[in-house]
Amino acid sequence: ALNQSLSELHGQINVSFEFFPPRTSEMETTLWQSIDRLSGLKPKFVSVTYGANSGERDRTHSIIKDIKERTGLEAAPHLTCIDATKDELRTIARDYWENGIRHIVALRGDLPAGSGKPDMYASDLVALLREERDFDISVAAYPEVHPEAKSAQADLINLKRKIDAGASRAITQFFFDVESYLRFRDRCVTAGIEAEIVPGILPVSNFKQLQRFATMTNVRVPSWMSNMFEGLDDDAETRKMVGANIAMDMVKILCREGVKDFHFYTLNRAEMSYAICHTLGVRPAQG
Ligand code: FAD
Numbered sequence: 001a002l003n004q005s006l007s008e009l010h011g012q013i014n015v016s017f018e019f020f021p022p023r024t025s026e027m028e029t030t031l032w033q034s035i036d037r038l039s040g041l042k043p044k045f046v047s048v049t050y051g052a053n054s055g056e057r058d059r060t061h062s063i064i065k066d067i068k069e070r071t072g073l074e075a076a077p078h079l080t081c082i083d084a085t086k087d088e089l090r091t092i093a094r095d096y097w098e099n100g101i102r103h104i105v106a107l108r109g110d111l112p113a114g115s116g117k118p119d120m121y122a123s124d125l126v127a128l129l130r131e132e133r134d135f136d137i138s139v140a141a142y143p144e145v146h147p148e149a150k151s152a153q154a155d156l157i158n159l160k161r162k163i164d165a166g167a168s169r170a171i172t173q174f175f176f177d178v179e180s181y182l183r184f185r186d187r188c189v190t191a192g193i194e195a196e197i198v199p200g201i202l203p204v205s206n207f208k209q210l211q212r213f214a215t216m217t218n219v220r221v222p223s224w225m226s227n228m229f230e231g232l233d234d235d236a237e238t239r240k241m242v243g244a245n246i247a248m249d250m251v252k253i254l255c256r257e258g259v260k261d262f263h264f265y266t267l268n269r270a271e272m273s274y275a276i277c278h279t280l281g282v283r284p285a286q287g
Helices: 004-007 025-039 056-071 088-098 122-130 152-164 177-190 207-217 223-229 236-256 271-279
Strands: 014-018 045-048 075-080 102-109 136-141 169-174 196-201 260-263
Touching: 004 236, 014 025, 025 045, 025 056, 025 271, 045 056, 045 271, 056 088, 075 088, 075 122, 088 122, 122 136, 122 152, 136 152, 136 271, 152 169, 152 177, 169 177, 169 260, 169 271, 177 196, 177 236, 196 236, 207 223, 236 271, 260 271
Parallel strands: 014 045, 014 260, 045 075, 075 102, 102 136, 136 169, 169 196, 196 260
Antiparallel strands: none
């Protein structure tokens, strides 16, 4: 029944892909191979993350520019505000706009260890960007609650603040418990958030790395998932198949629940995201 409802949705699904700036020339080659393959699926947009260390901003900017030129796709840079002054952020925003960038993923960024209360939150960045130019703005949302939030309700109110400040969609932190996403989406509706809550899908191939990352980000890794990856530490190929299968199951259920937009954390690899998109009916144009 799940596959049947999926085939009825062909043509109605929108996807977007997230990449990060490569650190080596080898990684750069992989990135461009991935972008070339995934761009054939005509994503709604692709985004490039931004790290808070120096130099990364320029790299995000140049990759965004190259993606736009090479693929003609809508390319959205991520931008964080904890590491910059308001004047710097305004300059970056104007520069992006002048270079034809119309969509920004606006984030606060992670606080360095031991730092106090930040000067700016993502909602302040959204307001600043909106003041500058008429950007399309995406923000982050946390179905399983951001680790620093005082409560789930406070985190939800923060999301509403970001949308009210001018963001047009929220992209979620990755999750594996589909119910947690669905409950969160319901709570957003109840809170008066009308913007799309786009699920962030992380196709998992490196389970050990995921466990570390999930702990840091307050994402629950269900025991059934540990069970699925058990015994595969030295078997990357099978892990990839298992990971793709898990993500395919997730997107099928989400589709049945009315989700039409999906954001993929590609980790700069095309293979798994491409396969999952294929099962969603998102395929290259024929001919
Ligand atoms: P905010 O929305 O500002 O929220 C941060 C925390 O502060 C939350 O706990 C919130 O509840 C709380 N809060 C908000 N306002 C207030 C207030 N006024 N008073 C008290 N508490 C408040 N990081 C990067 O460095 N680079 C990236 O490119 C990047 N891309 C990401 C993409 C997505 C889709 C997601 C989900 C995350 C990404 N991150 C990235 C991680 C993100 O920067 C961290 O999760 C960060 O800790 C929070 O960012 P935010 O934009 O959600 O912050």
